Amino acid sequence: GDSVTQMEGPVTLSEEAFLTINCTYTATGYPSLFWYVQYPGEGLQLLLKATKADDKGSNKGFEATYRKETTSFHLEKGSVQVSDSAVYFCALSGAGAGSYQLTFGKGTKLSVIP
Amino acid sequence: NAGVTQTPKFQVLKTGQSMTLQCAQDMNHEYMSWYRQDPGMGLRLIHYSVGAGITDQGEVPNGYNVSRSTTEDFPLRLLSAAPSQTSVYFCASRPQGGTGAFFGQGTRLTVV
Numbered sequence: 001g002d003s004v005t006q007m008e009g010p011v012t013l014s015e016e017a018f019l020t021i022n023c024t025y026t027a028t029g030y031p032s033l034f035w036y037v038q039y040p041g042e043g044l045q046l047l048l049k050a051t052k053a054d055d056k057g058s059n060k061g062f063e064a065t066y067r068k069e070t071t072s073f074h075l076e077k078g079s080v081q082v083s084d085s086a087v088y089f090c091a092l093s094g095a096g097a098g099s100y101q102l103t104f105g106k107g108t109k110l111s112v113i114p
Numbered sequence: 115n116a117g118v119t120q121t122p123k124f125q126v127l128k129t130g131q132s133m134t135l136q137c138a139q140d141m142n143h144e145y146m147s148w149y150r151q152d153p154g155m156g157l158r159l160i161h162y163s164v165g166a167g168i169t170d171q172g173e174v175p176n177g178y179n180v181s182r183s184t185t186e187d188f189p190l191r192l193l194s195a196a197p198s199q200t201s202v203y204f205c206a207s208r209p210q211g212g213t214g215a216f217f218g219q220g221t222r223l224t225v226v
Contacts, residue, residue: 034214036214036217042219042220043118043204043217043218043219043220044157044204044206044215044217045217046214046215046216049213049214089156089157091214093214100144100145100147100162100164100208100210101147101159101162101172102147102159102206102208102214102215104156104157105156106154106155106156107156
């Protein structure tokens with residue numbers, strides 16, 4: 001079945017540091033890929049997505065590129081802020097019509113210190 | 115635009131009690147689902163529905179029931195609460211296509 005593996009946390013960075021959170025997946029065909037963010041005490045919010053190979057999703061300074069050859073969707077940001085402290089989840093949705101279900105990684109907690 | 119609304123936000127139950135977690139969405143999404151979130155486990159799918167009158171089990175369905183009488187509502191019922199059901203529960207809805215899911219704010223449930 002489908003699965004998502006993301007780097008274990010927690011990750012602690014200083015403000016303005018470069019962020020990478022690794023995510024790899026196992027799925028048949030061409031799934032859609034997502035990054036979600038969860039701020040403390042809140043639900044998950046969609047951060048960015050990519051629906052086909054070589055697509056780059058971007059939002060709020062975060063980027064991730066859909067790499068079919070390495071089955072990866074790593075999240076990057078060039079300069080993190082304290083407000084980026086949150087838990088980040090990589091997820092995929094299977095290919096094909098009617099594929100509604102999302103499969104999530106276990107999440108990576110990011111803490112950014114001033 | 116309310117999106118996905120979950121109630122209650124917090125609940126404490128005694129072992130053996132039953133209760134219903136409410137979830138409503140106003141986006142006319144076909145797909146709705148319930149997840150539980152536990153430390154180190156990520157989100158695990160409990161039940162889901164692809165439309166009114168249609169429900170199915172996810173990864174961890176035992177101890178939970180769902181129904182989908184309308185497009186908008188997808189309640190989750192705990193039949194006889196157990197301490198192992200202490201968790202944060204999230205409801206989500208999703209339209210057709212590649213768009214991601216929309217999540218509610220969560221219900222933090224403690225079973226003592």
